[in-house]
Amino acid sequence: xxxxxxxxxxxxxxxxxxxxxxxxxxxxxxxxxxxxxxxxxxxxxxxxxxxxxxxxxxxxxxxxxxxxxxxxxxxxxxxxxxxxxxxxxxxxxxxxxxxxxxxxxxxxxxxxxxxxxxxxxxxxxxxxxxxxxxxxxxxxxxxxxxxxxxxxxxxxxxxxxxxxxxxxxxxxxxxxxxxxxxxxxxxxxxxxxxxxxxxxxxxxxxxxxxxxxxxxxxxxxxxxxxxxxxxxxxxxxxxx
Numbered sequence: 001x002x003x004x005x006x007x008x009x010x011x012x013x014x015x016x017x018x019x020x021x022x023x024x025x026x027x028x029x030x031x032x033x034x035x036x037x038x039x040x041x042x043x044x045x046x047x048x049x050x051x052x053x054x055x056x057x058x059x060x061x062x063x064x065x066x067x068x069x070x071x072x073x074x075x076x077x078x079x080x081x082x083x084x085x086x087x088x089x090x091x092x093x094x095x096x097x098x099x100x101x102x103x104x105x106x107x108x109x110x111x112x113x114x115x116x117x118x119x120x121x122x123x124x125x126x127x128x129x130x131x132x133x134x135x136x137x138x139x140x141x142x143x144x145x146x147x148x149x150x151x152x153x154x155x156x157x158x159x160x161x162x163x164x165x166x167x168x169x170x171x172x173x174x175x176x177x178x179x180x181x182x183x184x185x186x187x188x189x190x191x192x193x194x195x196x197x198x199x200x201x202x203x204x205x206x207x208x209x210x211x212x213x214x215x216x217x218x219x220x221x222x223x224x225x226x227x228x229x230x231x232x233x234x235x236x237x238x239x240x
Contacts (some may be wrong), residue, residue: 029066036074
């Protein structure tokens with residue numbers, strides 16, 4: 001039997017000697033396939049592979065009145081599967097504020113003054129002593145806070161220096177750059193074909209290896225191309 005991959009916003013698996021903790025983070029209530037079926041699917045796959053106790057927890061991050069966030073089991077004829085649901089906007093922030101690793105989630109917790117809670121979280125993040133931990137939390141906290149708060153307020157409260165030095169931030173930045181490069185690559189290829197005809201695999205490979213800045217330059221230069229030779233000459237000059 002061919003099993004399709006299970007897709008989600010974010011999934012974390014933590015395994016001990018005899019138990020797996022499956023955490024699933026959701027920003028939206030609706031999903032395809034429906035979340036209860038996905039949780040059953042995860043459980044079956046994990047149990048088949050590891051044959052141990054599996055604790056499943058779905059964490060909804062954004063406030064909503066959707067009935068889907070109150071569903072805690074999958075039910076069908078002869079089948080019932082339960083899991084735990086946490087709605088962050090209903091949670092007491094105090095336990096989350098007590099641990100640095102939970103500070104990002106604290107921004108989404110229950111409060112009478114969301115801005116005051118965010119300011120408290122930002123103050124505690126600034127007091128973290130261990131550098132790597134501080135850098136990571138300084139990235140994760142604004143990312144989750146961005147689900148509820150205005151970006152200008154977030155920028156005012158969190159030091160961008162700590163964020164930039166974080167490995168997580170650098171990974172996100174690199175992913176953004178690569179997405180931009182791939183977008184520019186597709187645009188260049190669409191523009192080249194009508195001008196010079198079919199592009200050989202060798203030339204395609206050379207173009208695919210270009211940086212974002214080089215692709216942008218090519219995007220301007222190709223407006224004057226009329227033959228494949230124009231492209232070859234441009235690439236040769238680039239390497240000289």
